[in-house]
Amino acid sequence: MAARMQQGGRPGGARFAQFKLVLLGESAVGKSSLVLRFVKDQFDDYRESTIGAAFLTQTIALDDQTTVKFEIWDTAGQERYKSLAPMYYRNANCAVVVYDITQASSLDKAKSWVKELQRQANENIIIALAGNKADLVAEQPDKRAVQTADAEAYARESNLLFFETSAKTAENVKELFTAIAKKLPIEQASQRGMRGPAGRPGGVDLGNRQEAGSAGGGPGGCNC
Amino acid sequence: MPDDSSADHEATQPFGVAPRTTDGSEQPEVGNKVGDGDGADGDDMEQSRELPPPPLPPRPSLHVPSSRPPASGSFRLSKRTSRPQLLSQPTTALSVADVHTQGRGENATATSSSASRAVSRKHSASHSGRFLGNSDSGGEDSASVISYAPTLDARLDGESLLGDVPAEATTPAWRALSAQIERDNPFETVPPESDVATLQIQHEFDEIGSVDAHGSNEETLLEAWKTKLKHFFILSASGKPIYSRHGDDQLISNYIGIAQTIISFYQGADDPLRGFTAGGARFVMLSKGPLNLVAVSRLGESDAQLRTQLESLYMQILSTLTLPSMEKMFSNRPSTDLRRPLQGTDVLLDGLADGFTRGSPSTLLSALECLRLRKTHRRAINDTLLRVRSPNLLYGLIVAAGRLVSVVRPKKHSLHPGDLHLIFNMLFEAGSVRAGGGENWIPLCLPGFNNTGYLYMYVSFFSTSERDGSGPHERPAATGGKDDELAIVLISAQKEGFYELRKMRDDLVEQLENNGSMDVIKSAIRKGHASCSDIVPGTVLRHFLYKSRGNVQFTMPSFEPYFHGLGHRRKLMSLYQTLHESIHSRTAHLKVQHCVGRDATALAWETPLFELYCVAGPQATRASLAQGANRIVQWIRREEERVFIIGGAVF
Ligand SMILES: Nc1nc2c(ncn2[C@@H]2O[C@H](COP(=O)(O)OP(=O)(O)OP(=O)(O)O)[C@@H](O)[C@H]2O)c(=O)[nH]1
Ligand SMILES: [Mg+2]
Numbered sequence: 001m002a003a004r005m006q007q008g009g010r011p012g013g014a015r016f017a018q019f020k021l022v023l024l025g026e027s028a029v030g031k032s033s034l035v036l037r038f039v040k041d042q043f044d045d046y047r048e049s050t051i052g053a054a055f056l057t058q059t060i061a062l063d064d065q066t067t068v069k070f071e072i073w074d075t076a077g078q079e080r081y082k083s084l085a086p087m088y089y090r091n092a093n094c095a096v097v098v099y100d101i102t103q104a105s106s107l108d109k110a111k112s113w114v115k116e117l118q119r120q121a122n123e124n125i126i127i128a129l130a131g132n133k134a135d136l137v138a139e140q141p142d143k144r145a146v147q148t149a150d151a152e153a154y155a156r157e158s159n160l161l162f163f164e165t166s167a168k169t170a171e172n173v174k175e176l177f178t179a180i181a182k183k184l185p186i187e188q189a190s191q192r193g194m195r196g197p198a199g200r201p202g203g204v205d206l207g208n209r210q211e212a213g214s215a216g217g218g219p220g221g222c223n224c
Numbered sequence: 225m226p227d228d229s230s231a232d233h234e235a236t237q238p239f240g241v242a243p244r245t246t247d248g249s250e251q252p253e254v255g256n257k258v259g260d261g262d263g264a265d266g267d268d269m270e271q272s273r274e275l276p277p278p279p280l281p282p283r284p285s286l287h288v289p290s291s292r293p294p295a296s297g298s299f300r301l302s303k304r305t306s307r308p309q310l311l312s313q314p315t316t317a318l319s320v321a322d323v324h325t326q327g328r329g330e331n332a333t334a335t336s337s338s339a340s341r342a343v344s345r346k347h348s349a350s351h352s353g354r355f356l357g358n359s360d361s362g363g364e365d366s367a368s369v370i371s372y373a374p375t376l377d378a379r380l381d382g383e384s385l386l387g388d389v390p391a392e393a394t395t396p397a398w399r400a401l402s403a404q405i406e407r408d409n410p411f412e413t414v415p416p417e418s419d420v421a422t423l424q425i426q427h428e429f430d431e432i433g434s435v436d437a438h439g440s441n442e443e444t445l446l447e448a449w450k451t452k453l454k455h456f457f458i459l460s461a462s463g464k465p466i467y468s469r470h471g472d473d474q475l476i477s478n479y480i481g482i483a484q485t486i487i488s489f490y491q492g493a494d495d496p497l498r499g500f501t502a503g504g505a506r507f508v509m510l511s512k513g514p515l516n517l518v519a520v521s522r523l524g525e526s527d528a529q530l531r532t533q534l535e536s537l538y539m540q541i542l543s544t545l546t547l548p549s550m551e552k553m554f555s556n557r558p559s560t561d562l563r564r565p566l567q568g569t570d571v572l573l574d575g576l577a578d579g580f581t582r583g584s585p586s587t588l589l590s591a592l593e594c595l596r597l598r599k600t601h602r603r604a605i606n607d608t609l610l611r612v613r614s615p616n617l618l619y620g621l622i623v624a625a626g627r628l629v630s631v632v633r634p635k636k637h638s639l640h641p642g643d644l645h646l647i648f649n650m651l652f653e654a655g656s657v658r659a660g661g662g663e664n665w666i667p668l669c670l671p672g673f674n675n676t677g678y679l680y681m682y683v684s685f686f687s688t689s690e691r692d693g694s695g696p697h698e699r700p701a702a703t704g705g706k707d708d709e710l711a712i713v714l715i716s717a718q719k720e721g722f723y724e725l726r727k728m729r730d731d732l733v734e735q736l737e738n739n740g741s742m743d744v745i746k747s748a749i750r751k752g753h754a755s756c757s758d759i760v761p762g763t764v765l766r767h768f769l770y771k772s773r774g775n776v777q778f779t780m781p782s783f784e785p786y787f788h789g790l791g792h793r794r795k796l797m798s799l800y801q802t803l804h805e806s807i808h809s810r811t812a813h814l815k816v817q818h819c820v821g822r823d824a825t826a827l828a829w830e831t832p833l834f835e836l837y838c839v840a841g842p843q844a845t846r847a848s849l850a851q852g853a854n855r856i857v858q859w860i861r862r863e864e865e866r867v868f869i870i871g872g873a874v875f
Contacts, residue, residue, distance in 0.1 A: 048656035049568035052666030
């Protein structure tokens with residue numbers, strides 16, 4: 001498995017840390033597409049709505065000493081799955097909240113996710129706001145429904161990372177995840193014996209799969 | 225829940241032959257009972273989290289028969305030609321004398337195309353009887369006795385086997401088929417122009433598109449819509465459209481309105497309409513609590529078969545919402561628009577619907593197909609599953625190319641074929657899970673198991689093709705056909721069980737790889753189906769379906785080389801439908817049915833142990849067909865533990 005391969009290959013002094021990332025946002029804004037671009041460098045013009053949630057992993061090298069592995073939960077945006085979301089974000093170190101820049105209402109939804117995360121998730125969670133489908137307005141500027149400046153201002157005041165992305169062209173996709181990785185407490189996380197940044201178990205693990213197994217499903221006290 | 229709900233509660237067919245206990249005292253927890261919140265978010269997946277888990281539905285008490293005919297013994301082929309005298313002793317011998325021949329001419333004349341409502345009702349009665357009968361059977365043949373009533377009658381009244389054709393035994397299906405294939409030999413090279421169905425099915429799954437702003441293209445779209453061979457509609461009791469396979473709301477609103485008017489007219493008269501024929505199409509209605517489901521088909525299925533298809537669509541809706549949650553929505557607000565909570569599940573309903581339109585042996589027979597493996601290999605896989613089983617596992621499945629490789633399950637919970645069909649549909653027909661490129665964690669309700677609560681399903685796909693020897697994580701997304709993919713499916717009642725099941729998957733894969741089982745599975749997948757002539761060298765048979773009733777499983781050879789392509793496949797399935805109906809309709813007195821057409825000859829043969837449907841070319845004689853059938857049965861007897869999962873891994 002990927003995790004084991006990672007472990008062995010690191011020379012001494014190298015830093016390796018693993019973080020849980022959750023994607024949230026209205027249905028059809030492109031969450032799965034962003035993940036697929038990031039993880040497999042692929043894009044499908046037609047993609048079916050996610051059923052339940054998908055789990056993927058991707059490892060990126062920040063520099064030749066630092067490797068970050070993301071464990072990604074790509075959640076389903078459909079309403080009926082809404083109440084399952086806490087299970088995925090409760091333990092997350094970082095979140096990408098996605099909207100579609102051609103759909104104004106999707107930003108409202110994104111804002112409500114941000115609010116929920118700030119209230120209910122790990123208090124040190126890193127949140128990035130992604131305005132997806134940038135390629136659509138590159139061709140037809142009148143398709144834009146959310147101005148970059150507006151979203152940017154909102155992101156700044158809410159203390160979010162912000163990117164306009166395109167899963168289709170790959171624009172800003174790698175950048176988005178890299179920026180998140182840079183904000184994560186790698187130093188802390190890569191020290192053996194440390195707990196996750198929020199002092200909770202399960203937020204970070206050191207590539208030990210057993211540990212991931214016991215802690216990852218969400219904290220025991222979850223009553224959602 | 226209205227009257228006809230019982231089937232949903234009780235239709236848990238056994239998978240495997242282990243007896244089940246039915247006290248329900250050790251029910252697994254089913255997470256997240258739905259529907260106790262207020263109406264506003266009644267469509268959320270979980271609301272009543274503080275409530276105790278819902279009880280499992282009542283299960284039918286089992287009348288375990290004193291003796292199940294030992295599988296091997298009862299497959300003995302006797303040479304007798306007389307018909308069996310003992311009801312409890314199935315004969316598996318087939319002789320020419322037993323065969324009833326049905327010619328095309330008779331069919332055309334004997335069938336009343338507009339099966340009267342009386343007949344329709346009979347069909348449906350026989351259908352539900354069979355449904356319940358099977359569900360009660362506990363894997364034991366004799367428990368399905370309800371479904372044999374007609375057959376038993378026939379035995380007592382045996383002369384009719386050879387004599388007159390009961391009019392009801394011939395179906396509109398056969399007629400329609402005959403009409404469609406008037407002068408072709410559809411199984412040989414056919415000029416497709418001359419065959420309406422073959423031609424049309426090529427376009428059956430094309431998108432219709434939506435009506436433009438001015439409605440100027442409406443007529444064209446309606447024309448396209450009307451050429452579809454098959455339609456499915458689901459509407460709420462108050463007439464709101466919920467699902468239509470073809471055409472968007474605007475296009476079909478008139479039709480939905482008409483359907484609603486007709487349905488409610490008859491419902492008002494306390495005499496629900498079950499089906500009628502109009503314009504060469506058969507209309508069948510199924511009323512399920514707050515939903516009305518309608519099938520419109522020009523493919524010649526019987527009412528019972530269409531109703532089974534509608535049942536399956538209904539089960540898909542329950543699988544998304546659960547029954548209490550759906551009922552709650554409608555009782556809070558009868559005008560609820562179910563489209564919203566069902567959003568995104570169109571692909572699942574479409575997958576089912578298109579499967580029915582293409583013709584699915586699995587649905588026709590209400591049975592599953594397994595990957596053929598040596599007994600020792602299957603046992604090794606079962607043992608591995610049991611060894612790595614994690615504590616919160618309810619069901620575990622290994623599925624290859626839509627065929628089951630192995631099952632691990634608790635002794636007292638069987639798997640309902642209808643539930644498995646929903647899972648297979650989700651995995652292999654809808655693209656979302658397979659193309660996602662990752663692992664999946666999916667809440668779903670398995671209505672046959674328990675229609676009141678959700679289970680959680682871990683799914684991980686592997687490509688089995690040679691070029692891609694890497695691990696499950698490296699599976700290329702959205703590439704490769706569904707035919708070379710292997711899925712590991714682990715189901716638990718634990719909402720937070722993902723990591724636990726993921727660990728089990730890792731252990732399972734590692735052990736299967738170490739003990740060589742993975743290679744065995746992969747090479748079996750690559751081998752695909754054997755052809756008829758591999759199975760019975762020199763036979764006249766071109767295809768067959770063999771269903772083991774006790775195991776609720778079927779096996780078949782490859783469609784190639786005779787049934788290449790959608791059109792020929794469809795025609796073959798129509799023939800099977802006809803054969804199936806001829807031995808299943810309540811009025812059928814036939815245990816063996818022989819059909820002769822210009823394009824094919826076919827034979828259906830039913831015993832309490834199995835159903836066998838064989839198809840040969842048009843020139844095949846009755847004797848050669850019967851001989852082929854006998855040799856298939858011999859082959860099954862030898863291969864039974866290879867082609868079927870007998871019991872599976874039970875804990
Ligand atoms: N042009 C364009 N289309 C995109 C982009 N990202 C996604 N799409 C398309 O938008 C549709 C929805 O994308 P998904 O990735 O399935 O959206 P999602 O957010 O995962 O939706 P749910 O799974 O229902 O929550 C798909 O048809 C994608 O092809 C993009 O950057 N540009
Ligand atoms: Mg998605």
